[in-house]
Amino acid sequence: MALLTLNNVEVVYDRVFLAVKGVSIEVPERGLVALLGANGAGKSTILKSISGLLKPERGEVSRGEVSFAGEDILALDPPDRVRRGIAHVLEGRRVFGHLTPEENLIAAASMHRDRGHVTALIDKVFGMFPRLKQRAKAKAGYLSGGEQQMLAIGRALMTEPKLLMLDEPSLGLAPFLVDEIFDIVRSINADSGVAVLLVEQNAAAALDIAEQAYLIENGRILMGGAAEVLSSNPDVAEAYLGGNHKVDYHAVKHYRRRKRWLA
Template identity: 70%
Template sequence: MPRLALSNVEVVYDKVFLAIKGVSLEVEEGDIVALLGANGAGKSTTLKAISGLLGPERGAVTRGEIAFGDLDLLSLGPPKRVEAGLVHVLEGRRIFGHLTPEENLLAAFPSGRSSARFTELRERVYTYFPRLKERGRAKAGYLSGGEQQMLAIGRALMTEPRLIMLDEPSLGLSPLLVQEIFAIIREINEREGVSVLLVEQNANAALEIVRHAYLVENGQIVMDGSAEVLKQNPDVQEFYLGGGGKVDYHAVKHYRRRKRWLA
């Protein structure tokens, strides 16, 4: 059984706008999967449908099923989904800027657990992100963009997740920092056995660490396959990986026809 499975999911905003249309995907236990696509393609909406965060944006899942192991996620509120082992690291970090890194970690730690367990999980986070320990007395709002992203991921680990969803972790970071953070994501996946669903516009970086990827356009999955297969696809190379030389924009319409056929 897949750790996460979406089947023909549709999301509507304001009871009018159809944002994602019949999305189906799977993340196997211990796997690392990417959801790729341009800005506005429906990637973040897909993650919010899974984590239950559509409500504040006047969105709702109107069709389809979302299963997390043997759980029906659509019957659970966001807190219960976190308790089940699903955690969502939102785009833009969303750390508590007025708190220190350790206070941010404590804020994410489930209430009612022992202080010894908090210490153990905190030290595990510091093992992956030693820079957070070095900046322990600083307010999180004064951390660099890369350090804030590390803190956002570390805070997610405090919930002891079975699956982490990461929304644009490379956003606003230098190529070297992107490489560092993606290497740590892969290490967490391998060492902890935590499944990862990674949303990214930076297809080059994502395809270096994932095993499988889905490509989203206009709210639909138009292609999926192993990372190696997608990297070799000439359409993906031309429009997402920066290859293929100068883009012939007159061919874009034909390109989309080919993708619908491939899907």
Template identity: 55%
Template sequence: MSALLEVRNMEVVYQDVILVLRGVSLDVPEGAIVSLLGANGAGKSTTMKAISGLLASELGRVTHGEIRFAGHRIDQLKPQERVRLGIAHVIEGRRVLEQLTVEENLRAGGLGAARGPEARRRLDRVYAYFPLLKALRRAVSGYCSGGEQQMLVIGRALMSAPRLLLLDEPSLGLSPLLAGEVFRTVQGVSRAEKLSVLLVE
């Protein structure tokens, strides 16, 4: 059985000249949580952006190797096509849509299912995992605490019903207690939904 995500011998270049990654290979099996380790500037976020397709918006390109997801070659697909296949990327830095409420942020993550019964079902599932978000659903997200915003961006990613979650430094700036809580919730979702997670701590 091949893994859900397979990265093979990948090379990434920014702006056609800056070689950042070479010969990167990794597997994320179905339902597994895989942690990516490395020093600052080693290329962890770049690896995640290559997988989600966000690299293009930073003038980066996969110039060698391949990325396969659920058997499909995905490294030339647009980011939105990868989301539809089931890849959700929580980028570094808790980027909430500050002017919108918690629930509006969540709905924004629902793709075509922003309204209607499917959106409701996904919202309820996110609220079950993060009860705090339910209590805060009418709060303006820009005023939420760092931990609340981290839960929100993870919840928003879950709204696209992903099979693979890319989580970039979710505990940055959180207390160890809160970071532990966020991680345990992610672990719970992974078990319950057979969600695969690629994590940078």
């Protein structure tokens, strides 16, 4: 059963620029879905259309439907979408640098009135991220990039989401930290049953943990299906996974026009 459904969604900025063009995707309950594509393809815009964060950037969903747990959520404000169970971890982590990790977690728990429940959630997050517990009293601005990403994910988990949306969680991290972050994402999905919609440029790492994946280019979904099917596609491998041989782009005239995107 689909937890999240986007049906023929279009997003316009400043009522002029069409950034997302007829996108339809699904995220199953307890599913782990990757959304792949290059910079500027429309990945982050899709996440913001789900979380309701388009308006501050003068964007809007001009067409289509966004349904969550069977409910049309386009008319809901971002806080109401959070209360429905949608958590969005923005690109670049964006933790509150002047607060400690513990204070960051408390700041995300305003929807909970029971202090005992908030304490239990903090303990659960620190159990998932032992490194954060060790740095619980340090200022978040002094944490490493990997620790800040863990804090951003932990802060989202304080809302007890049904859907966790992650925008480029590997950005700017060393390879060993990327592996650790993706192991954590896989664990959250498998152990807590939280559905994950993962936006990533690191296609190899994303396809390694995802069950389903979509490929977006220039605001359109070009391909979707099982992650292993996309991994085995020769054009996807060449463009996003490094390929097995080098292409001399100077010798291949009009390469982009010739790209086949075989199904």
